[in-house]
Amino acid sequence: MSSCCEQNTNVLLVTLSAQGHLNPILRLGKSLVSKGLHVTLATNSSTLKNMSSAPNSTGGIHHEFFSDGLPIDYNRKANMDHYMDTLSKFGPVNLLALIQSHPSKFACIIHTPFVPWVSDVAADVNLPNAMLWIQPSTLYQIYHRFYNRLDDFPTESNPDMSVKLPGLPVFHADELPSFVLPSNTFRSFDSILKQVFHNMHKVKWVLGNSFMELEKDVIVSLNNGGHVFWPVGPLVPATLLGKEEDDDLFKSNEDSNCMEWLNKQKPSSVVYISFGTLLFLSEKDIKNIAAGLKSTNRPFLWVIRMPENKELPEYGFLDEIKEQGLIVSWSPQTQVLSHPAVGCFLSHCGWNSLLESVVAGVPVIACPQWTDQPTNAKLVTDVWGVGVKLKKDSDGGFSGDEVGRCVEEVMSGLKSEVIRKNALELKAAAREALMNGGSSDNNIRMFVDEVVSFCS
Numbered sequence: 001m002s003s004c005c006e007q008n009t010n011v012l013l014v015t016l017s018a019q020g021h022l023n024p025i026l027r028l029g030k031s032l033v034s035k036g037l038h039v040t041l042a043t044n045s046s047t048l049k050n051m052s053s054a055p056n057s058t059g060g061i062h063h064e065f066f067s068d069g070l071p072i073d074y075n076r077k078a079n080m081d082h083y084m085d086t087l088s089k090f091g092p093v094n095l096l097a098l099i100q101s102h103p104s105k106f107a108c109i110i111h112t113p114f115v116p117w118v119s120d121v122a123a124d125v126n127l128p129n130a131m132l133w134i135q136p137s138t139l140y141q142i143y144h145r146f147y148n149r150l151d152d153f154p155t156e157s158n159p160d161m162s163v164k165l166p167g168l169p170v171f172h173a174d175e176l177p178s179f180v181l182p183s184n185t186f187r188s189f190d191s192i193l194k195q196v197f198h199n200m201h202k203v204k205w206v207l208g209n210s211f212m213e214l215e216k217d218v219i220v221s222l223n224n225g226g227h228v229f230w231p232v233g234p235l236v237p238a239t240l241l242g243k244e245e246d247d248d249l250f251k252s253n254e255d256s257n258c259m260e261w262l263n264k265q266k267p268s269s270v271v272y273i274s275f276g277t278l279l280f281l282s283e284k285d286i287k288n289i290a291a292g293l294k295s296t297n298r299p300f301l302w303v304i305r306m307p308e309n310k311e312l313p314e315y316g317f318l319d320e321i322k323e324q325g326l327i328v329s330w331s332p333q334t335q336v337l338s339h340p341a342v343g344c345f346l347s348h349c350g351w352n353s354l355l356e357s358v359v360a361g362v363p364v365i366a367c368p369q370w371t372d373q374p375t376n377a378k379l380v381t382d383v384w385g386v387g388v389k390l391k392k393d394s395d396g397g398f399s400g401d402e403v404g405r406c407v408e409e410v411m412s413g414l415k416s417e418v419i420r421k422n423a424l425e426l427k428a429a430a431r432e433a434l435m436n437g438g439s440s441d442n443n444i445r446m447f448v449d450e451v452v453s454f455c456s
């Protein structure tokens with residue numbers, strides 16, 4: 001092994017094999033390469049089967065793979081608990097072996113949140129460690145305060161209480177992330193987040209997939225509270241920022257009809273609807289969205305995903321609106337959001353979708369379901385003012401009338417004008433943050449300078 005100062009500084013990125021983790025860290029890696037660092041990305045061998053090719057390197061980033069102890073074809077998505085268990089057992093040993101046998105010495109390790117054991121490996125090999133936080137900075141603050149028991153949160157005896165945390169507005173219980181509520185049933189996520197926030201003292205820098213102008217109060221509050229929390233985003237696909245390069249690591253199953261169809265629509269006329277990659281809508285929700293769309297008579301592009309190996313049933317209520325819009329099973333979302341025909345985005349408020357919407361300047365109709373989505377929806381409506389939220393019924397669903405009302409509120413009238421203006425201002429701020437001398441660009445430079453200084 002040669003010293004890192006003899007060559008250019010070499011940084012190791014480590015992530016689990018999930019698209020929502022790999023894509024942002026890969027984009028961070030590209031930024032680091034553009035600032036002169038050498039970057040190696042290490043992930044589970046199982047990632048290889050989903051990659052568009054099996055490259056040794058993408059965009060200047062060298063790829064390494066380590067075993068998580070499971071066969072390549074094991075369905076990790078369907079058995080998350082078992083995957084996380086074996087990964088935390090085999091990951092540290094296999095990652096350590098990879099680092100020790102690597103021809104060049106690393107100057108720093110950066111990991112995504114759900115592999116908290118990487119901090120222990122970094123300490124074992126005496127390397128400084130950074131974490132790329134891939135959700136909003138707001139969520140980092142909420143989890144930090146919750147898992148370190150710094151504030152009171154809703155309990156079984158007081159399930160509806162509101163919470164006021166430093167740098168954040170008051171959150172009602174139904175605006176908090178589902179994992180901090182007494183009703184949470186996803187114990188494996190709860191336990192991994194607990195480990196993440198109990199291991200944070202081993203992490204020197206937190207790099208956030210956000211930007212200062214988007215979450216200023218909470219970012220300032222975190223830094224004043226002793227965290228080194230530097231936003232370096234938005235880490236969105238290059239195409240969304242008007243660059244030609246295709247920086248997606250994964251094969252896509254995009255429906256090319258979307259762009260052809262959008263080309264035929266009037267500017268800002270289309271309602272785009274998508275609930276991300278993990279949620280499946282019930283028949284009742286599909287029926288109510290269809291009724292709402294029908295009542296507006298506006299064109300729509302709707303991604304309806306079904307569980308693996310299942311087809312969308314032939315619902316009569318969808319037949320009634322088939323002339324009004326286009327239903328697909330997958331869309332090239334970033335291209336869709338950049339298309340001038342799109343007027344608003346009815347979204348589950350996953351963080352990637354929201355950042356993409358912010359960068360494209362598209363107003364949002366928030367329909368959050370779980371995890372960080374209820375909190376992200378609050379940012380959309382009450383903090384950024386770039387959208388409205390669908391009101392839920394007492395059974396947690398929503399009516400067709402409510403869908404129609406929200407679409408009209410965002411697409412026409414006085415409130416819509418204010419929302420559109422705010423969305424365009426955020427769009428400009430997002431681009432400025434990434435430009436030379438912008439807030440995120442400065443944070444990346446600062447991080448690179450510190451890492452390089454460890455080698456000299």
Ligand code: UDP
Nearest residue numbers: 020276277278303330331333350351352353
């Ligand atoms: N996505 C896409 N086409 C689709 C649906 C989703 O390209 O039809 C992409 C979307 O652009 C985003 C990601 O999938 O980058 C979804 O991530 P998000 O954090 O919004 O939601 P999740 O799937 O994690 O709930």
